[in-house]
Amino acid sequence: MKVLKTYPEKCIACHSCESACSNLYFKEDNAAKSCIVITDNTPPEMNVCNQCQTCVAACPTLALTVSAQGVVMLNKSLCIGCLMCVAVCPTNSMRTVLGAKNPFKCIACGVCTKSCPTDAIKIVNE
Amino acid sequence: MNRKLLAEFKYDLAPIVRGYNRRTLYVNVGTKEIKSKPVSDMMIDKFVGGKGFDLYLMWHGVKDDTKWNSPENEICISFGPLCGNTSYPGSGKSIVTTISPLTGIPVDCNVGGHFGPYAKFSGWDAIELQGKSDEEVIVYIDGDTGMVQIFTAPDTEINSHIFAEELIKEFADSPDKHQFVSVVSTGTAADHVNITCLNFSFWDKRRKVARLKQAGRGGTGTVFRDKGIKAMVVKYSGLKVDTNNPVDLPTLQQTGLKLHKEIEAGDATQCRMHEVGTAHLMEVMNDYDLLPIRNFKYGQMPEAIGLHSREFTALFTQGMADGCWYGCSLSCCKAVDNFKPRTGPYKGMPVCVDGPEYETAAGCGSNIGIFDPKDVVEINFYCDTYGVDTISFGTSTAFVMECYENGILNKERTGGLELTWGNADAALELLHQMASGKGFGVTVGKGVRAMKALFATEYGADPNFLQDIGMEAKGLEYSQYMSKESLAQQGGYTLALKGPQHDEAWLIFMDMVNNHIPTFKDKAEALHYFPMFRTWFGLQGLCKLPWNDIEPANNAETDEPAKVPEHVQNYVDIYKAITGKPMDKVMLIRQSERVYNFQKVFCMRMGKGRRIDDVPPYRAVGPVTEEEYLSRVERYDGHLKDKIGVDPSGKSTAEKMKILREYREDQYQQLIDAVYSRKGWTPEGVPTVEHLKEIGMDLPEVLEVVNRYLK
Ligand code: SF4
Ligand code: SF4
Ligand code: SF4
Numbered sequence: 001m002k003v004l005k006t007y008p009e010k011c012i013a014c015h016s017c018e019s020a021c022s023n024l025y026f027k028e029d030n031a032a033k034s035c036i037v038i039t040d041n042t043p044p045e046m047n048v049c050n051q052c053q054t055c056v057a058a059c060p061t062l063a064l065t066v067s068a069q070g071v072v073m074l075n076k077s078l079c080i081g082c083l084m085c086v087a088v089c090p091t092n093s094m095r096t097v098l099g100a101k102n103p104f105k106c107i108a109c110g111v112c113t114k115s116c117p118t119d120a121i122k123i124v125n126e
Numbered sequence: 127m128n129r130k131l132l133a134e135f136k137y138d139l140a141p142i143v144r145g146y147n148r149r150t151l152y153v154n155v156g157t158k159e160i161k162s163k164p165v166s167d168m169m170i171d172k173f174v175g176g177k178g179f180d181l182y183l184m185w186h187g188v189k190d191d192t193k194w195n196s197p198e199n200e201i202c203i204s205f206g207p208l209c210g211n212t213s214y215p216g217s218g219k220s221i222v223t224t225i226s227p228l229t230g231i232p233v234d235c236n237v238g239g240h241f242g243p244y245a246k247f248s249g250w251d252a253i254e255l256q257g258k259s260d261e262e263v264i265v266y267i268d269g270d271t272g273m274v275q276i277f278t279a280p281d282t283e284i285n286s287h288i289f290a291e292e293l294i295k296e297f298a299d300s301p302d303k304h305q306f307v308s309v310v311s312t313g314t315a316a317d318h319v320n321i322t323c324l325n326f327s328f329w330d331k332r333r334k335v336a337r338l339k340q341a342g343r344g345g346t347g348t349v350f351r352d353k354g355i356k357a358m359v360v361k362y363s364g365l366k367v368d369t370n371n372p373v374d375l376p377t378l379q380q381t382g383l384k385l386h387k388e389i390e391a392g393d394a395t396q397c398r399m400h401e402v403g404t405a406h407l408m409e410v411m412n413d414y415d416l417l418p419i420r421n422f423k424y425g426q427m428p429e430a431i432g433l434h435s436r437e438f439t440a441l442f443t444q445g446m447a448d449g450c451w452y453g454c455s456l457s458c459c460k461a462v463d464n465f466k467p468r469t470g471p472y473k474g475m476p477v478c479v480d481g482p483e484y485e486t487a488a489g490c491g492s493n494i495g496i497f498d499p500k501d502v503v504e505i506n507f508y509c510d511t512y513g514v515d516t517i518s519f520g521t522s523t524a525f526v527m528e529c530y531e532n533g534i535l536n537k538e539r540t541g542g543l544e545l546t547w548g549n550a551d552a553a554l555e556l557l558h559q560m561a562s563g564k565g566f567g568v569t570v571g572k573g574v575r576a577m578k579a580l581f582a583t584e585y586g587a588d589p590n591f592l593q594d595i596g597m598e599a600k601g602l603e604y605s606q607y608m609s610k611e612s613l614a615q616q617g618g619y620t621l622a623l624k625g626p627q628h629d630e631a632w633l634i635f636m637d638m639v640n641n642h643i644p645t646f647k648d649k650a651e652a653l654h655y656f657p658m659f660r661t662w663f664g665l666q667g668l669c670k671l672p673w674n675d676i677e678p679a680n681n682a683e684t685d686e687p688a689k690v691p692e693h694v695q696n697y698v699d700i701y702k703a704i705t706g707k708p709m710d711k712v713m714l715i716r717q718s719e720r721v722y723n724f725q726k727v728f729c730m731r732m733g734k735g736r737r738i739d740d741v742p743p744y745r746a747v748g749p750v751t752e753e754e755y756l757s758r759v760e761r762y763d764g765h766l767k768d769k770i771g772v773d774p775s776g777k778s779t780a781e782k783m784k785i786l787r788e789y790r791e792d793q794y795q796q797l798i799d800a801v802y803s804r805k806g807w808t809p810e811g812v813p814t815v816e817h818l819k820e821i822g823m824d825l826p827e828v829l830e831v832v833n834r835y836l837k
Contacts, residue, residue, distance in 0.1 A: 058455075060447040061305070062331050080212045081367025082453035083379060087386030096383075098376035101367050 001070030001126050002108045004036070006046035010120035013044040017112035017121060024111050025104065032097055035106035036121070046120070049093040049106040055085035069125075071108050076101075127296055129277040132263065135160035139249060139272045142371045145207030145704045146170065150183060151250040151274065153265055155353055156197055156257025160274050165251055172822065176206030177234050177664035178721040179252040180223040184232065185728055185827070187256055192732070194227035194345070195352045197258045203242070203310070204252035207705050209667020210243030211370045211453070213382035214700050215389065216669030218243050218451020220326060226344035226624070227320040228518075228573050229601035231729040233344025233624045236664055238450025238459065239326030239337075240308035244269060244362035246667075247369050259354030266297065269362035279356040285313040285561075286325040287477055287511040289357065290336040294329055297359050305329040306363040309336065311356065312347030313513030318563035319571025321518035321603070322347030325510060332446055333463065335478045338510050339450050343627055344602060345573075347513040365452070373706035381699050386455045389676050393456065397675045398435070400448075403458040404484035404671075405438040411488070415758075416608045416634060418493040420547055421524035422597055422745050423754050425608040432497030433487055441499060456672050458483075467504050469554045472511075479507040482516075488606035489520020494527055495547030505553060512561040517627075518573060521603035523553055525574050525596050534587040540566045574598040594744040600625040600734055609746050611761075612638040613790075614649040616747055617797050620740045621653060623725050629670065630657040636688050650800035659689070661718035666701070673697075720823040723806075723813050730812070731831045737811040740798060748790045752779045755786075762786055812836055 018034035026033040037047040051072050056064045063078035064085060079102045086094045086103050096103040110123040140147070148165045165179075173182045180202035187200045201224045211217045220242030226233035245253060248269025255265070262279040283289055290309040298304045309327045316322040324346045325338040372378050393399055398406045408430070411417035415425035442460040450459045462479040482490070482502050490505040491497065509516045523545075529535045530545035537544060543552045543566055559567025569577060574596045582589040597604040602625025609615040615638075618631030633652050636642045643649045663670050678692045685691070694711050701709045729735025749755040755762055756779060763774040766782060770789050774782050802809060806817030812835045818824045 057445055058447055060331075060449055060452050080365050080452050081379075082212045082455075083383050084386055084447075084453065084455045086383060087390045087455060096379075098379050 003051045004048050004108050005122050005124045007120045008043040008046050010118045011044045013038055013040050016115040020112045020115040055089055055094050058084045058088045133158035133276040135274040137272045144706050147249050147251045150252040152254045154257035155259040174665040174717050176204050176667050177221040179204040181725055183254045194225050199225045201255040205242045205246040206667030210246050212367050213378045215385050215454045215456050216672040219667050219669050221664045222341040222346055224346055224349045227348050228345050229625050231732045231734045235341035235343050237326045237341040238339040240328040241310050241326045244308050244360045247362050262356050264357045267360040285511040286311045290327040293359050294336055307361045310358040312350050313511050315512035315514045315560040316347035316351040319560045320345045320348050321515050321571050321573050322513045323515045338480050342515040372704040374703040377703040378700055381696050389455045399456045399458040402435045402439045403460040405487050406435045407484045408433050408435050418606050421528040429497045430492055433491050437499040462503050470558050479503050482506045485606050486516040489517050493520050493524045496550050501550035508557045517605050518603040521597050522570050522574050574603050575601045594750045600739050617653050620742045646800040650804040653801045654804045658715045658718040661722050719821045723823050727828050727831050755783050
């Protein structure tokens, strides 16, 4: 399974990963639209999808599927925006912006890892 | 399928504005006229939508003397402004009305499935079906292109579990698009009997079957078939979170998400709807002596352990997204997969059975003495696919079983069927007979009221006894709760406009268990508030269950826990977020009051709906037989002593029963006085002109009918 692993003890809460993520998927620098969330506590809490698949079972339209690499993918054309997946996610990693048509989540693309100065996030295959 | 096109109507597709299309679809299957009718501001202001639109359209479609099988009788299906949003749980209901073959007055059913939201998003706020076709037809709405068509229907199989699926496959653009088609159909029993229903489908993407939800009460299927309609089909492929075009999507989403999270956190320890649906009630009802057993004689029996909810949990496939509309995280629509019936035309073939829900498990289980869950599942399956209402089937079968027990019926009269308690084979045979139109099943399918008259005239049975044990009022069979020990619920049942269904008021726990409404005034207030509050769901296209089958964690600490204040506020919030109109909890009740009183007057116009019609059979009020009295002798003797002030010692059971009966019947009448006065009705049950003016339902056509009865 491909997943983004977090190492909070290394994280310095610079929020670069959030910028990288929201820039890639929403074309704006906005932490509210990042799939990974970093808090300013010490050590920071790093919240991101662990690909547990709980949301997959809850989706009424089969918009959520698991890729060959074990990554949970959201098919926007099937999604009707009910947010049931958001409510069942045990780690609050299915993310949503109120007013948007679909929720969003980490698909372990790894773009954020390149922006992290301390190697606090890493794509691993487990 | 080789279909001939009989009529066609093209219309412009236009986006919905704040929950409304502002037009309704009229289809006359007799003349083949199809047209669009505008929705006026008056309709929205006074009738809101859903059941309100249905009744308004139907009122103007029928005459004072219209019967269920008159060509001008209508089947109206409407959705309501909130219907079809995918954000708030329980938002996909259709409301069906027609003049019922059982009662002769309007019946209304609230049903899930995808038909309603899809028909609404195809461009219609309601559908009005009128006329009678001389050949079999299906009515098709294509919401993707803007077209309504009437086709011939040479189909041979009309039983819903097969027919709905066939039509979905026929009308879907491709095999990966089945989820965009929904079907309304019934089954072969609707050609022969009156206790029938309509099935509204939704395509289950995981199971790859057409699931069926029922517009169950009052014989809607019979009217459908009498009109020569085999099915209605809708196709709509554009669903998104904002298709209903709310003014304030973020608030709608936020309110929905809050409830999703509440359900996720609380359902497993509250009602377990996600695991077992409404069947979670089985042991609760049995524990409180409320589960109907043997035609509502008893509320509790050790055998009922056989129908414990864990038995159904084991039969239902777990972990599925079982919402009857998208976005319902309560997901109560459980199903038994790969069930192989042991009788009938589908014997041995694996089928998917929707349910059993509580009403079915009680009605087709305990109430007829069946305690094997698999037998209940089989009756459930055949009821659905044949188009039979499980509630009326259960109550009607319970009635004939008690008649059999008392010798009013025997093998000769039933065509050889041994209608003893718990005889599942005989119960299933009744169903198969309803479907084939042969045998004693056809008599049972006429419903309890018709059978009472028949058994008195044909077999010389005592009409008073039949009246006492025949669980119907206004011609509709009771749904499956014992009301004997709850005066408020007795009223809840008999005052329900369409007949004794629990969807207007369910007050048993408040009244009997928790004793929160001890006085007549308290009970009358509850019998005002709750029916009005629940009527609102039918105006909006909502399901009642997410209101109080899940509660916020702190609900018990609120000032009125029975109302679930936080959820009431949710409804106010989502109404405002969708329609942009003002709303609060007082206006909400007022919206309902208008439509409720309109329906009341509609019933009067059709000849029923006054005090003389709000009469319970004594079985709903107290013990009819010595056997019943003696089974709970301590309770009833205590009742004589404490409530009536009569010393039971030295009195025969018959004497004690008589005293108890007089007392209880008098209590019931006092209750009715209190409720009518609270509702703004005369002691005869007629809404006063002042009251109609006050609530804004003083339309001339309404006053004209009321004045007939006020003189
Ligand atoms: S979004 Fe949440 S529920 Fe879905 S796979 Fe990721 S962690 Fe699991
Ligand atoms: S919001 Fe979309 S992805 Fe999530 S459960 Fe609903 S339909 Fe599925
Ligand atoms: S609670 Fe059940 S019946 Fe109501 S909308 Fe949800 S799934 Fe349908």
